[in-house]
Each structure stands twice: as structure tokens, then as C-alpha cells.
Amino acid sequence: MATQNTKTLARLMMAPSVLLLLIWMIVPLAMTLWFSFQNYNLLDPSNVSFTGLFNYQFFYTDPAFFQSIWNTLVIVGGVLLITVIGGIAIALLLDQPIFGQGIVRILIISPFFVMPPVAALVWKNMIMNPSYGVFADISRFFGLRPVDWFAQYPLFSIVVIVAWQWLPFATLILLTALQSLDGEQKEAAEMDGANFLNRFIYLVVPHLARSITVVILIQTIFLLGVYAEILVTTNGGPGYASTNLAFLIYRTALLGYDVGGASAGGIIAVVLANIVAFFLMRAVGKNLDR
Amino acid sequence: MGSITLQKVSKVFGEAKVIPSIDLEINDGEFVVFVGPSGCGKSTLLRLIAGLEDVSGGQILIDGKDVTQAAPAERGLAMVFQSYALYPHMSVRNNIAFPLKMAKMEKSAIDKKVTDAARVLNLTDYLERRPSQLSGGQRQRVAIGRAIVREPSAFLFDEPLSNLDAALRGTMRLEISDLHHQLKTTMVYVTHDQVEAMTMADKIVVLNRGNIEQVGSPLELYKSPRNLFVAGFIGSPHMNFVDGAYAQSKNAKTAGIRPEHLNLSKDSGIWRGTVKVAEHLGADTFLHLDVEGIGQITARCDGEFGAYHGDTVYMTPDEAKLHRFDDKGLALKA
Numbered sequence: 121m122a123t124q125n126t127k128t129l130a131r132l133m134m135a136p137s138v139l140l141l142l143i144w145m146i147v148p149l150a151m152t153l154w155f156s157f158q159n160y161n162l163l164d165p166s167n168v169s170f171t172g173l174f175n176y177q178f179f180y181t182d183p184a185f186f187q188s189i190w191n192t193l194v195i196v197g198g199v200l201l202i203t204v205i206g207g208i209a210i211a212l213l214l215d216q217p218i219f220g221q222g223i224v225r226i227l228i229i230s231p232f233f234v235m236p237p238v239a240a241l242v243w244k245n246m247i248m249n250p251s252y253g254v255f256a257d258i259s260r261f262f263g264l265r266p267v268d269w270f271a272q273y274p275l276f277s278i279v280v281i282v283a284w285q286w287l288p289f290a291t292l293i294l295l296t297a298l299q300s301l302d303g304e305q306k307e308a309a310e311m312d313g314a315n316f317l318n319r320f321i322y323l324v325v326p327h328l329a330r331s332i333t334v335v336i337l338i339q340t341i342f343l344l345g346v347y348a349e350i351l352v353t354t355n356g357g358p359g360y361a362s363t364n365l366a367f368l369i370y371r372t373a374l375l376g377y378d379v380g381g382a383s384a385g386g387i388i389a390v391v392l393a394n395i396v397a398f399f400l401m402r403a404v405g406k407n408l409d410r
Numbered sequence: 411m412g413s414i415t416l417q418k419v420s421k422v423f424g425e426a427k428v429i430p431s432i433d434l435e436i437n438d439g440e441f442v443v444f445v446g447p448s449g450c451g452k453s454t455l456l457r458l459i460a461g462l463e464d465v466s467g468g469q470i471l472i473d474g475k476d477v478t479q480a481a482p483a484e485r486g487l488a489m490v491f492q493s494y495a496l497y498p499h500m501s502v503r504n505n506i507a508f509p510l511k512m513a514k515m516e517k518s519a520i521d522k523k524v525t526d527a528a529r530v531l532n533l534t535d536y537l538e539r540r541p542s543q544l545s546g547g548q549r550q551r552v553a554i555g556r557a558i559v560r561e562p563s564a565f566l567f568d569e570p571l572s573n574l575d576a577a578l579r580g581t582m583r584l585e586i587s588d589l590h591h592q593l594k595t596t597m598v599y600v601t602h603d604q605v606e607a608m609t610m611a612d613k614i615v616v617l618n619r620g621n622i623e624q625v626g627s628p629l630e631l632y633k634s635p636r637n638l639f640v641a642g643f644i645g646s647p648h649m650n651f652v653d654g655a656y657a658q659s660k661n662a663k664t665a666g667i668r669p670e671h672l673n674l675s676k677d678s679g680i681w682r683g684t685v686k687v688a689e690h691l692g693a694d695t696f697l698h699l700d701v702e703g704i705g706q707i708t709a710r711c712d713g714e715f716g717a718y719h720g721d722t723v724y725m726t727p728d729e730a731k732l733h734r735f736d737d738k739g740l741a742l743k744a
Contacts, residue, residue: 308491329499
């Protein structure tokens with residue numbers, strides 16, 4: 121791309137795909153924005169009219185609104201915490217030479233290949249079920265009362281299921297980063313008298329900083345919109361205890377048939393995601409520049 | 411203090427016996443160079459001394475104390491790695507201070523030592539930079555700085571100059587020799603470059619296939635190599651080996667003559683050869699010759715001699731500087 125000619129040519133060649141991507145993004149966004157100012161209910165589709173900010177007021181005054189924002193943040197934060205810390209721990213273990221390394225790695229990665237509704241169903245019916253789940257069996261083995269996870273700790277249960285799904289992703293990225301750490305640096309630190317903990321703090325964590333950032337950024341994008349796991353397990357309840365913003369929008373649109381209100385919620389979700397992205401880039405984005 | 415003693419040290423990797431058994435004495439304050447071709451076990455031997463590899467047998471003593479089972483940090487040695495192994499996210503200051511910080515030294519004492527080391531190594535202006543912002547030679551000096559602040563009983567160098575360009579290598583060679591004269595600390599230095607070995611060492615250890623071929627001062631190895639391997643390895647260009655009738659006339663299986671010990675003439679001599687390649691270095695010229703009845707011979711002559719491709723040159727070996735070897739490859743006494 122050295123000369124003016126090749127630059128112009130490159131722009132021309134890229135233009136169609138850029139245009140396509142732009143349309144793909146702008147049309148749904150514009151339509152959502154349009155519907156958010158309309159009084160548009162599928163139960164009464166003939167009566168569509170402009171309502172100004174009413175939909176936003178309606179969504180904002182919904183008693184579930186602030187709880188769903190809080191739940192969204194708890195799911196994102198909780199899953200990130202578990203996957204980053206757990207991912208580093210598992211990556212450190214997998215980095216050791218062990219017998220059957222290849223098979224162990226495939227086993228560790230496999231949860232990522234299970235689609236979210238299936239994973240949620242497995243957790244709901246086989247692991248966390250209060251009468252025949254594995255956790256209930258364990259509780260009874262110790263003579264304890266089985267916990268009804270989805271009734272007593274609905275949000276925590278969702279966090280655990282989603283974290284289980286994302287842990288392999290974090291582990292995989294952190295493991296490759298760990299393997300790229302220069303062996304002579306570790307040996308130099310060893311000669312310098314650094315024990316395992318010091319080597320971890322001063323050598324491994326700074327080396328992993330960039331990968332941790334990538335894990336946090338990519339996971340946040342997906343975790344803001346967790347939906348299938350909630351639908352399959354708690355259906356947002358009890359009450360609104362495990363309803364996040366994405367699920368609240370689904371409720372408004374497909375259970376309340378309120379397209380206008382759901383669109384307003386969608387726009388609010390977009391704004392919220394941008395606020396999160398802004399603070400996230402401030403907090404960890406500088407790690408990407410190095 | 412920093413004397414290192416190896417007693418019957420051996421190292422086995424799986425099936426491969428990298429070092430069968432080595433006995434070696436390194437005296438306090440000595441500059442010892444391990445030299446040998448790739449894969450001769452010289453780096454492994456250094457790593458055994460450092461404690462980065464476990465020995466398979468034998469003992470390692472430092473200042474008379476058995477450290478065979480001691481952790482690397484407990485041995486009081488400092489190592490400079492081939493890749494420098496600087497910590498990339500720390501400034502030069504923190505890199506040099508790291509071993510002191512790990513030793514839980516007081517902050518003011520650390521600052522003083524780092525400043526001193528930086529002054530000795532001309533790094534004062536670069537203390538706040540990251541390793542990635544330094545040139546190869548500066549990184550090398552930071553690695554040395556990190557080693558000297560610990561005041562180790564011995565320094566270990568693992569091919570420290572092999573990543574530098576030729577000119578810088580020459581400068582760093584002088585700087586390391588100079589450092590050795592200032593600190594008077596034991597240094598163990600691994601290299602495959604015999605120029606580094608010859609110019610820096612008090613004592614050279616020539617290794618081949620995990621065995622010590624010969625130990626001695628650079629000039630001892632040059633003047634009286636113990637066997638064919640050492641004779642061929644030390645000296646540049648390599649020694650010429652002549653078998654057959656000429657060697658038998660000297661009561662030897664193989665006769666060895668260094669390129670610089672051949673007297674050249676354009677009209678008379680006992681061997682007659684044709685110049686295949688002439689390498690003119692200015693002061694010297696290396697002639698690669700095809701000699702009738704003997705084969706390839708390399709000769710070193712004065713830059714003024716004036717021989718070119720295709721010329722005929724006569725040569726006579728200097729009998730006093732001739733090396734003789736028996737059928738086992740061992741040197742015969744004169």
C-alpha cells in the first residue's frame with residue numbers, strides 16, 4: 121500500500137463490503153429507533169401512532185427496569201470474575217507437563233461447544249435440580265437439605281451456568297498467552313530469588329495483562345445479552361430476581377406484544393452497552409496499546 | 411569468594427547421555443570459558459552449575475559447600491542469558507533492582523546499588539526506559555547490571571554475545587574483560603566462538619560430546635593441543651592435518667601444521683600447490699591450496715605476498731612448530 125494508486129484501489133475494493141456492513145447495522149438500528157417513538161402494539165396493529173418519549177417513560181417507570189440493569193451488571197461482573205480468575209488457575213495447571221495432556225485440554229474446552237439452551241437444560245435438570253440433581257445428591261450424602269438453586273439463588277445460578285460456558289474460552293486464550301512466556305525469563309527470575317508467588321505477580325500477571333483484557337472485552341460483549349440460559353432455567357423469576365435487560369426486552373416485546381416499549385428498551389440497552397464499553401476501555405484498554 | 415568444584419557430574423536426558431562424567435576445578439577469581447561445537451553439552455554444564463537443571467549424578471561444590479540439591483537462588487550465582495531475559499514490562503531500574511527486591515533489601519540501599527551499577531555500565535540515562543526501547547548492547551548491559559548488583563560469588567554467562575552484531579561483540583568482549591578485572595569475581599562463560607574463548611579466558615575448557623577434551627590457558631591450548639579435536643578446534647583458520655608418507659617420515663599417524671607455520675615461496679619448497687581461493691584481509695592473506703599428493707591445505711601469508719587464483723605456490727612446514735598425533739588421535743611429545 122505504498123503508492124497513491126494502490127491506496128485508491130484498495131479503498132474502492134473495500135467499499136462494497138463496508139457499505140454492506142453499514143446497511144446491515146444502520147437499518148435495524150434506525151428501525152428500532154423509529155419504533156421506539158411509536159405507539160405500536162401487536163394486539164392492536166391498526167392503531168399505530170407517534171407518542172414521543174412515552175415508551176421511554178413507560179420502560180423507565182417499569183418496576184423491573186432498575187433491577188434488570190443491576191442484574192445485567194451482576195451477571196457480567198460475576199461471570200468475568202469467575203472466568204478470569206478460574207481461567208488463569210486452570211491455564212497454570214494445564215501449562216504443566218502431565219500425562220494425557222491432549223485429552224485433558226479437549227475435555228476442558230468442550231463446554232464451549234455446548235449451545236447455551238442445552239447447557240442450561242443440563243444444569244437445570246441434571247445438576248441443580250433439588251430432587252434428582254447431582255448437587256442435591258451431594259447435599260443428601262452429607263445429610264444436608266438439598267438447595268433449590270433456581271428458587272433460592274436464581275441470579276447466582278445463572279452466573280454459575282454462564283461462567284461454566286465461558287471458562288473454556290478464557291482458559292484457552294490465557295493458556296496460549298502463558299505458553300508464549302519466555303522460558304529464560306522464568307529462569308532468570310528463579311536465579312534472582314523469586315519464589316513461585318513472586319514470579320506469578322511480577323512476571324506472569326504482567327505478561328497476561330493483554331490477554332486478560334481481550335478476554336474481558338470479548339466476554340462483556342456477549343454477557344450483556346445473556347438470554348437463553350435465563351429463558352430455559354428461571355424464566356426471569358422468581359419475580360424479577362433473574363431478569364436482565366435483554367430478558368426484560370424479550371418480555372415486553374413477545375409476552376406484552378409491545379413493539380414500541382421493547383424498542384425503547386433496546387435503545388436503552390444500546391446506550392448502556394456504550395457506557396459500559398467506555399468505562400471498560402478506560403480501565404483496561406491501555407493494555408492493548410503495548 | 412567463588413570457587414566451583416565439579417565431581418563426577420553427569421547429566422542424562424531420557425536415553426541421551428549428554429554429560430557422561432565431568433571433574434573440573436574452577437578457582438576463585440578465574441575467568442573460565444567453556445567452548446565446543448554445538449551440542450557438546452557446554453550450556454547444559456553451565457545450567458547444572460546454575461541449578462536450572464538437576465544433576466543425574468555427582469556433586470557440585472561452591473566454596474567447598476555441597477550445593478548439588480540447592481535451589482538456584484541459594485547458590486549465590488548470577489546468570490546472564492543469551493536472550494538477556496529482561497523483564498519486558500519493568501523499567502531498566504526495576505529490572506536491575508529486582509533481585510534486591512526479592513532479597514527484601516531496604517529501598518534506600520537498593521537505590522544506591524542500582525545507581526552505582528548504572529554508572530559502571532553507562533546506563534544512568536536509560537534507567538526509566540523499558541527494555542524494548544534499548545539497543546542490543548544496552549540490553550546486554552542491563553542483564554549484566556542485574557547480575558552484578560547481587561554481588562554473586564560467580565557470574566555465569568550463557569553465550570551472551572551471540573545476538574549482537576560483529577562490531578558490538580568486539581566492544582562488549584572488552585567491556586566484560588574490563589569488568590572482570592574491576593570486580594575480580596569468578597566468571598564462567600559459555601561460547602562456541604573460539605575468538606571469544608581465546609581473548610577473554612584465563613582458562614579454557616574444551617568440550618566435545620559431553621567430555622572435557624583439554625583444560626588450559628589459551629596459549630597452552632594453542633601451542634600444545636592434547637589431541638586432534640583440540641588441535642582442529644582452537645586456532646583460526648584451522649590446523650592442516652596431513653596423513654600418509656609425510657606423517658610417517660615424522661614417526662606419526664597424522665601431522666598437524668597451522669596455516670601460520672607454513673613458509674611460502676614462489677619458487678622452491680617441499681610441497682607444491684595451486685591457489686584455489688585467496689582471501690585478502692589486508693594485513694594477512696589466507697590461501698586455500700590444492701597440494702599434489704596431500705590435498706587441501708590452508709596457508710596464512712603476509713598481505714604483501716601477492717598470490718591469486720591459479721598461481722603456483724611452494725611451501726615448507728616449520729619443523730619446530732609441527733604437531734604429531736598417533737593413531738588414537740593423541741598428541742605425541744616432541
